Every structure is written in structure tokens, then in C-alpha cells.
Amino acid sequence: MSVTVDIAHRFQGFDLNVSFHADEGVTALFGPSGAGKTTIIQSVAGLLSPNAGQIKINGRTVFDSSTSINLAPQKRNLGYVFQEARLFPHMSVARNLSFGPRARGQALDAAYQDQIVAMLGLDDLLERRPSALSGGEKQRVALARALLSKPEILLLDEPLAALDAARKEDILPYLERLRDHAGIAMLYVSHSVSEVVRLANQVVLLKDGKVAQTGSVEEVFSDTRAASVLGLRETGAVLRAKVIAHHPDGLTELKGGGAVLHLPKVAAQTGDTVRLRIKATDVMLSLSRPEGISALNVIKAKISDLRDGQGPGMLVRLQCGEDHLLARITRRSAKAMDLKLGQTLFAVVKSVSVAQADIGT
Amino acid sequence: MSVTVDIAHRFQGFDLNVSFHADEGVTALFGPSGAGKTTIIQSVAGLLSPNAGQIKINGRTVFDSSTSINLAPQKRNLGYVFQEARLFPHMSVARNLSFGPRARGQALDAAYQDQIVAMLGLDDLLERRPSALSGGEKQRVALARALLSKPEILLLDEPLAALDAARKEDILPYLERLRDHAGIAMLYVSHSVSEVVRLANQVVLLKDGKVAQTGSVEEVFSDTRAASVLGLRETGAVLRAKVIAHHPDGLTELKGGGAVLHLPKVAAQTGDTVRLRIKATDVMLSLSRPEGISALNVIKAKISDLRDGQGPGMLVRLQCGEDHLLARITRRSAKAMDLKLGQTLFAVVKSVSVAQADIGT
Amino acid sequence: AAASLRGVLDDVNQGAPTQVTVSYAGSAALARQIAQGAPADVFLSANTRWVAWLQDQGSTNTFTSQDFLSNTLVLIGTTDQPDFDLKTLPDLLDNDFLAIGHDRSVPAGIYAREALTSLGLWESLAGKILQTDNVRAALRLVALGEAPYAVTYATDAIADPRVTVLHRFAPQDHSPITYRLANLSDAAEAEAYVNYLFSPATRQIFREHGFQDVPE
Amino acid sequence: MSWLAEFLGPEGFAAMRLSIWVSLWATLLSLPLALWVAHLLVRKRFWGRELLNIVVHLPLVLPPVVTGYLLLVTFGRRAPVGQFLEQSFGLLLAFRWTGAALAAAIMGFPLMVRAIRLALESVDPKLEQAAATLGASRARIYMTVTLPLMLPGVIAGAVLAFAKALGEVGATITFVSNIPGQTQTLPSAIYAMLQIPGEEPMAFRLVIVSTLIAVIALVVSELLARRARNGSV
Amino acid sequence: MSWLAEFLGPEGFAAMRLSIWVSLWATLLSLPLALWVAHLLVRKRFWGRELLNIVVHLPLVLPPVVTGYLLLVTFGRRAPVGQFLEQSFGLLLAFRWTGAALAAAIMGFPLMVRAIRLALESVDPKLEQAAATLGASRARIYMTVTLPLMLPGVIAGAVLAFAKALGEVGATITFVSNIPGQTQTLPSAIYAMLQIPGEEPMAFRLVIVSTLIAVIALVVSELLARRARNGSV
Ligand SMILES: Nc1ncnc2c1ncn2[C@@H]1O[C@H](COP(=O)(O)OP(=O)(O)OP(=O)(O)O)[C@@H](O)[C@H]1O
Ligand SMILES: Nc1ncnc2c1ncn2[C@@H]1O[C@H](COP(=O)(O)OP(=O)(O)OP(=O)(O)O)[C@@H](O)[C@H]1O
Ligand SMILES: [Mg+2]
């Protein structure tokens, strides 16, 4: 399963011109409001015909302006969770959910449906009309509806935006499983970095209708250049670590960045490789190995880049083993510590500050 | 400006029964999807008549089921940002924006309008129809429309949900100024803790149509009991600090928690008191005063409470001066450091880890 | 005036002593309108019954009426059939229809039924009769070939070159066909116009259109 | 029913039965065509669209007699289309109840199309798009999304057409004449009665029956429309 | 215009002018009332609502002659309402163009109300709520939100009524007679001409003109509706 997009489209006052390839797994479309994310997704779905370019799904050309190929949406075998739920107002929630399977002539997979319904907490809503649902409930039904049609390609336009953290926590692992086991490709639009880092294999960073950067999550989010797009608070690095052991006190021991790390229980098998995201603001630097502190994770590292930000902060890039970390510190500290390129020091990461939501399995 | 709500309403399968008072400033309605947030807001707006109870705005009863008072929405002088934008599809953005002032017969305040339009990045959109806007753009127009009608009460139902972090960063300071200087009351629905902490004076925690907890942000979010509702990652303490000086390197020096703190430029006057939120996961404990580290803020504190969480973590409550901090550390660290009630130690907070978004002025 | 007088009356009015405005509609509608105060001075009805009805209403100040014209009833068809025999009509019709005015509401239809009944044909024509809402519609059906035969006034047959008269009914087979005139005003112009209508020159015009004077 | 037959007399009663029959057929037969025409007018851009729009409205604009006349010269027994239909399908329209139904259908057609058009225009294409992404074929989308959403308008259109059919006299009488028991509908009967002095009471009996039928149709339609709005699936 | 006058003859030309005049008045005058009635039927729940609905539909259901007859016995110069209007306001309806306009308005009223109703039903009350929270009075909401949103339906209703007025003959001729230059509208003139064998060509000239007027009205309405849909403000 894969999607190849190379399109240009013009709206009054807005030019879209993007080209990227999304493999099996999750490709996040990330960018500010009005960057063109929905326009891209609509083009892939076949709901909007771009002025020019071509789109391939699994190698099959579904749109090509030069040969006037334009496959109807119903033939593209995809699932689309719209930014606005777009539920059928004249049908009950249950009917909305069974619309896709019926339309595709699929036999009812009751077990699958029950699973989705339970995950999204829709049990009590099945007989309701969409007009009697809350905003978040609508969004959950829309997500369930798309999932139940068992598509090859999932297009998700801010599917979790209206949901609370607890509910997101229920849904994200499911999307992870889908990503890892169902072999489908997902285009995922979200404004939440933690969602993207957790889910995405690849990020397409959009700005004003252009691809600003594209690559693996590690690449894009560890890039000091990306900081301006992501915002102060979300800059960070992603590093791969291998699960060594699960300890009885609930901590998981991992090896990554040339150091041994301890994290609260990570949902992965011993021997698995996981992806850890460590925000730049969560990394503290120390000239000597600190003693008697609560932070368990101290990584020996070498400064590979020093970059001034706007304001009083600066970004320090650290080489640790084959990986790197980003640390955001004040210039005052940098001066006090007299940091220099190539200097060796210790990065202190509080175990619990590597958030659950930022661990991609 | 204040709002008093004491209502009961019943939907098929859902019972709302809430009572709270919202003073001048921001009152956050916080709770999972389907908890009844929108229902409350609609009742305050006069768009839904609850089965029973009463609602007062500025002491004036606008709804009372026992005396059958039910003031029309247009007479309640409020501004409502709906969860779904609800823009007028037959009007340009500019017309949408001027609708409120015209309806209220207010003279056009061009400077004010320009300011709002610039803040929300709507300059290029003014001539467009809502149908030609992206999801986030619609939400921004809806926010602008409500703000421009200069209401006494602002009802905001997830006004920033569809916006990227950078755009939120533009809007939040404005909402703060509105809160501090306009003297209006805001009911603010959001699923984002950082938004709520930054904006709200008071939090009403909702669950299944009931008020689970209510109080100041400091109380609700510092309460170790609230941790379960907020989730692991969002627990933290709020402490008050006084601005001592703004330094030329961009750092602001504050005094709070019995210690001197350095934060990136805080938008407050010297002498002002500000509210700082420090997440439990951002606090590291050290037995001795650490040297040679990048963190600027080290607070001497005494352990006032030790509380086991689920999983490998525990929550440490610290007394520092008259305030307190929460620190989340692993039990393994606690054992290694041999933490005891009453023990004196040092809390290390990285300056930049007190996020801009978590500073309430 | 009755709608079926249009044509001839337009010709007649060319020479009228006063400016005449004619409202052509069904006799029933006109009678009711006059009863409701319509600004009419003279009412020309194709039908004596509505004149009588109007007189009964007593709603006009002055009311004098007199028989005005007479007409004859004919059977028309599309092609000339010199040896046409009315008796064979039921057989000739086969699957086709005979068009007449509505046998209770349209005067020509009433006369047609009377005539056909007294000739003993009505029963055998049952189910083969088309009734129209006015006699001109019956004529039109023949003219268009939709019906092979119709019973109309002689005047109608003259007016339309597409039809020919196959049979003339004898006046004694049906009640007398009379157009009746009601003078509803005492204005001098109305008087003059009525006189004009009865003047020999005008009578000649009517006769040219196939009308006949009322038998004394 | 027998009291009704007495109340109306045999001729009036026959006219009533015929009128209901004719109106129902007129409504039901024109419905699919009206749906199709409305679809063409709203969703398609083709050469001659404006022409179609005008043709659909003509029966409203023209005096009914003219429509009846045009029907007669088109579908009459000597007219080309009429002969073709008779020879090919054995379908006789002129001077039959079928012709009355045709006349009524044509007179009500503009009303029906307009109502359906309005309803179709207010169906949100975004919902149809959503259905398409769920794999529904065009036909399925139409049947399960578009049609249910425009149902109130379809019902309104059907009621208008039915009511119009109940009241149509000009075109009907011109096209199929007034043959008691065969083509004499309620309005034709009423029309005839009103031409006879003193028959007003009988005419008004027929008017009352006509009104009653319309009332029943209206009430049923309002109930259906309410169910449609609250969603029937 | 003179070639048109020649084409139609003085009587036909006068009928055309009168018909346009009458149809415009009928449409414009019934519009506010239709908006109000549609509002009552859609948004209010009151005793007698169903009755109002039926009364509105009656002119469609009844043969036009009956409607004309009822108008005559209500608004005639000897009839109670007619006399009252004449004495109190000097408003004469019977046998005047005003009466023709009244007849046309009443015949078109059900069509207009239905179209407006359908449009009103599809206006999203959530937008009206949004307007209310912005401080707009009910009247203002109606004028700036509701009415613009239902404009396509209002235009459709107006066009239907106008077209109907152009074609209405039964009620008009029964109520106000067929007085050339005063109450003889195009359809009445066409009706009268069809009474004379051989005058069909002239009748068809009038039909063509009638159709042309309708075409113009249709095209204008489609343009207006398109503008309304794309938003006019
Ligand atoms: N019209 C209605 N009929 C029946 N139930 C309703 C209706 N509107 C809302 N509800 C139910 O009432 C509950 C509260 O709805 P509400 O919209 O207030 O939730 P909310 O807190 O705003 O949720 P969200 O964060 O998802 O927007 C939900 O369970 C919802 O299903
Ligand atoms: N129909 C349209 N006509 C004109 N401009 C449009 C239209 N639809 C979208 N746009 C513009 O195209 C740009 C991209 O829109 P798009 O919906 O793809 O943004 P987005 O990245 O999804 O933003 P958001 O995060 O706010 O949903 C925006 O500037 C928008 O205003
Ligand atoms: Mg979007």
C-alpha cells in the first residue's frame, strides 16, 4: 500500500504545489492552518481534481491531468475521516457505521464492529441521530465509520482534534496496531506533535502550499531547522532504543544513544527497537556526572552544534553514540558553563519526562 | 461580570446536573467528550432551555424555570464561539465579522477590528466566502466574529482546537489581555490542559454531566487527586511569583517559592505577580545543590507529602516558602535517594521548561 | 356576449353607432357577473335559461329581454358524403366518436341530445359520444380529425372551411334555438346599440354568418 | 360509501372515483420523470438545459386550453405521436382516462419539478462525497443519501401535483372531452354543473368532496414529510 | 414595440401589457403574505395551522371556475366584502384589473407558499442561533440571515406565481370577465380567440408572446437565484 502525490492546484490567493510519496504506514501531513493539508487529502480521495499533476495509489494511477485519468472516489477504496464529521443526518449512528460495509458489499464483521464501537465508546450512541451527539462523539462516529469500511488507504484529517486526552489514549494504540499489522497506508493530518511523533513513520512538513521538509520523523523533528515550524515547545529529537529488560519496579531498561535508559513500562517486547522522543526542553546539561539526583537517565554526549534561537534560548545538538539529542538551554547557562563545540558533557533526562505518548513502538 | 449556573437537564441517556459560579476572568469547563460542556454553554447562551434551574449573568436572572424567565439570546449580550464555526455562508468573511457590531448598533471600531484581523491572520481572507476557507481559518473567523461584537460574556467552545501551535501562541496572549483588562467573564471549553492553565482563573471539572471538582486552577491542578482526571503528563503545581527584573539577555528574574527564578521574558511589569505552572514531570530532585548544570532554577524545598502512583512513578509534594511544587519521580529514584517526609532537598527546574504557555500573568 | 358569438359580433360592431366593448365568456359566467354588478349594458346569451335566471335574480334596475337570433343544428363531418344517412350513424361510428356539446350545460349539446333522442338514435349512440365544454370544441375535434362527426350550429359549420355539413336537423326535432338579448340599462347608447343590432343591415351580416331571424 | 354515492349522485360518484384514480396515476407516473428532470436541471450542465427548464414550465404559463389543444394535436388519434403509441403499444390516450391522467400529469409537472429541484439544491454535496469515499456507487448514493435527504421536497412536489390533478379541468376537457364515466373527472363535472342554472348545490357537493380528498392527501403528506425529516431509516 | 403591436393586433397587445402588469402585481403583492404564511406553517405551532395549510392549497385543488365563482360572490360589487372594500377604501376589485391581479395572486399562492416553505425548512436554525448570540433582533435575523438563505426558494416561488398568473384564465374570466383593455389578459384573449375557427394563428401568436415573457422571467429568476446562492451580500 502506498500513495504517490505530485500535484499543483490553484485557489484564488493560494497555490498548492506538492510532491511526496507515502509508503505503507503513517505519513503525517503537518503544517499551519491553511497550509493545504485538506486540499491534498481531498485530491487523494478524488473529491477535488487538482489543476495538474498525478496521484498514484498502490502504483495504480488514479489521477493524471495529462491523460485525463480521474478515478471516482468510490473506486479508490479508501476511508476518509473528514475535518468536519459529515455524518449522514437521516441515519442512526448504527446505520452510519454500517454504510461502508453495505456499500462495498462486505459481509458484516460483527466482532470487528464491536471492537471499534467499544474502543470509541459508541455503545450507548448506536440508536441516536447525529444531531443528538456532542462534537467529540460525532468525530468518534466519523472515525469508526471510516475504519469499518476496511479501506486500503486511510485519510485522517485531524481525527482526534475534538477529543480529550484520555480518549486519545484509547484510540492511538489502535491506530498504531493498524499501522503495524494491517499493512495499510495512512495520511494523517494533525496539529499535535506528540500524536504525529507517536504515529508517523514519515512527516511531510507543509507551509503555504509547498513541502517545507519531508523525511522520517527522526529526521524532520530532530532537525534544528524544523524548530521554527514546530514552535519552541515542540522541538526535540527522536532516538531509537532497544528494550533490554522489564524490571519488577515497573521500569523498562533500554539501550539507546550510547547509554542505558530507564523508562516507565514500555509496551514492547524485550529485544524490540522503539522510538523515543525527547523534547529539547526536557534535556538538562551538566558538566560533571550529577550525583544524588532523581533523574535516572544520564547520557554522555558531545556537542555537535550550537545554535542561537530568538529570545534568550539556544539549541544544543548533542552526539551520543550514533544518535543525537537536542537540548534547549538559556544563553546565560551556556555562557556560565562555557559550552563549546566538541565539548563532552552529560545530558540529564528525567525518566518520566519521556512521555508515554511520545514513544513510538 | 459573572455567571451563575445551577441547572439540570435531561437528554435521552444523559443527565446534566451542575451548579457553579464563574467570576470575572476565565472559567474553564474541562472534561471528557460528552461530559456536558456544550450543553452548559448553550444553556448560558439561551439556545437551550434546561429542564430546571436558573442562570444569572451579572446578577440578572436570565433563566429561571420556576418563574418561567427565559431571556432571548440576543438580550444576553454575549459572544459565542461555537464548536462548529457556524459562519454565515452567504456573507463574505468581512460581513461575518461586522455582523455583531451592526446588530448591536455599535459604531465601527476600525482599529479594534484591524487588530483582531491581524492577530488571527485574516487579512487575506476578508473577501472570501466561508465555503472557501480551511477548517482552521473558519475557526479563526468565528473567534474574530465573537470578539468583535464586544460582549460582556464570552463563551468559547474549543476555540483553538483546529489551530496549529504557532497560531495558538498568537491568540493566547490576546485572550489573556482580554481576561485581565476587559473585565469580562469567559467560559472556556478546551481539552488542552496547557491552554486551560494558562488562561483560566477557575476550573470546573466535569464528568458525566456532574461537576467532579471546582476551584482555582492552582487548587484543581495541584491536587494530587486530580491527577487521575488530568492524566499523567499534565499533573503539576501552580505557584505565584513576583517579577523582580527583566535582564538584557532576555531572561526575567522572579521571586517565588522562596527562591529566585529565571524565566525567558515574561510579559509582565516589574512588581507584578504572575502564575507559573510547573509540571510534576519537569521537576528533578537533588540531594545537594547541583553545580555546573544548565538549569538556572534551583529551589530549596522540604518534602511535605509522598504519594505512590500507579506504575513505577510517585508524586512528591514539596513545600518551598509558602508555595508548593509537585515532582514526579520514579520509585526507584526515591529509594536510591532515600526520600523521607520532612527531608530538605533541592528541586531543579530548567528555566525553559516552564513553558511560555504555562505562564499566567 | 356568449363566446360563440365572437367572430360575427366583431364584424357587426364595426358599424355600430357607439363604441362597443365586448366581454366574451361563457353565458353562465356572464350572467353571474351581471348579477354581481358587472358594468354591462347589453347581454347577449346563447341560452335563454341564463337570461331567465338573471331576470329572476332581479339584481339589475332595468331589465328587458327579447329573442335575438335563431340558428339551426347540423351534423358535420370532414368529407362530403352526398348519400349520407343519419340512421346509419351508429354503425358508421364503429370505434369513433360523435362530438357534441355537454348534453346538460352546453346549449348546442342540449339541442343535440333532444334531436338525437327524438330521432331514436340517442340510445344506440351511448358510449360513442364525446361531450365538450363548448360547441366550438366539438367543431375543433372534427376539424382536427379526432372525431369524424359532430353536432354543431350551422353557423359554426360555415365559419370553419375544414368541415362540411352532412345533415341538417329539422327545427321540430328539438326546442327552438334562440339567442336572447337582455338590455340592462336605460342609457340612450344602449338603446341605440340594440336598435342597431335589430336594424336590417345588421341582420344581413348575421344572416351572412348563417344565423336566422327568430321566427315570429 | 353508499351514502357518498347518494350524496353525489351516480355521475358525481363516478367522477370522484375517476378523479382519484387519474390523480394518483398522474402523480405516480410523473414522479420518476420529475426526479430525473430535476436532477438534470440541478446537477448537469448541458446544452439545452435552459430549454428543458422552459419546456417544463410551459404548462404553467400557457392557458390550460392551449395545453389541451397541443396535447390533442400531439397525442390525438390522428396525431403522429398518438398513432405511434396506439400502433406500437396499444396505448390509447385520446378520450380515455389515460389521456386525462396525461393531461393532469403535464399540468402538475412544473410544480413537481420545482419542489424537487429546490429540495435537491439544498442537499449538501459534502454528504454525497462522504458516501462516495465509503465506496457507494452513484446509484446507491442517490438512493440512500440524496433521495432521503430531499424526501420532504419530493413529498411536497407529489402533493402539489396531486392537488393540481384534482383541480385540473381546462387541459383535460380539451384533450379528452367530458365523457361521463370515462373521462369526466370531478372538476369537469363541477365545471359542467356550474354552467347550469340552479345546479350550484350539486356543484358544491362535488367541491366539498374534492376538498376532502385534498385534505386527506395533505395530511398524509405532512405526516410523511415529518417522518422523512426525522429520518425514516 | 410597434412591430409587436402589429404582430399581436391592438387587442392582443393590450392584453399582453395588461397580463404583464397583472402578473407583476399579483406576484409582488402576494410575496410578503406568502413569506408570512410560510413562516407560520413552518415555524409556529398553533391551533388551526393545518386549516391554514388547507386553505392555502384550495385554489390548487378546486377547478379555477370555482375559485372564480367564490371570488365573485365574495368580492363582487354586490357581495359583502366587495361592498365593504369599495365603500371603505374605494377599492374596486370586480371587473377591474385589480380583480384580475387578485385572482392571479390567489391561484399562484399555493405554489409560492410551497416553494418558500421548502426553502425555509432547509434553512439551518443553527445559523439563526449564531445571529441571535451576536445580538441581532428577530427581525434583523430574518432579514439578514433567514431571508437571504431562503432566497432561491423565494425566487422560485415568485417565478411559479408569475408564470401561473401569466397562464391563469379560469378564475380570472369568471371573476372579472373578459373586457378588452380592462380585464382581458393574455390567456383570456387566447381563450376567446380559440372560440373562433380559423383564429388559431392569432391565438398562437399570443401563445408565443406569453411564452417569451415566461422565458424572460425564468432566465431572470435563474440568474437571481444563482446570485443568491453564491451570496449577494
Ligand atoms: N439533542 C440531543 N439529544 C440527545 N442527547 C444529546 C443531545 N445533545 C447532546 N446530547 C448528549 O448529551 C451529552 C453531552 O453533550 P455535550 O454536547 O454537552 O458534550 P460535550 O461535553 O460538549 O462533549 P464534546 O467535548 O464531545 O463536545 C452527550 O452524551 C450527548 O450525546
Ligand atoms: N474552495 C476554495 N476556494 C478558495 N480557496 C480555498 C478553497 N478551499 C481552500 N482554500 C484555501 O486554500 C488554502 C488551503 O486550504 P486547506 O483546507 O487545504 O488548508 P488546511 O491545511 O487543511 O488548513 P486547516 O489546518 O486550517 O484545516 C487555504 O488558504 C484556504 O483558504
Ligand atoms: Mg484542513
Ligand SMILES: [Mg+2]
Ligand atoms: Mg461540545
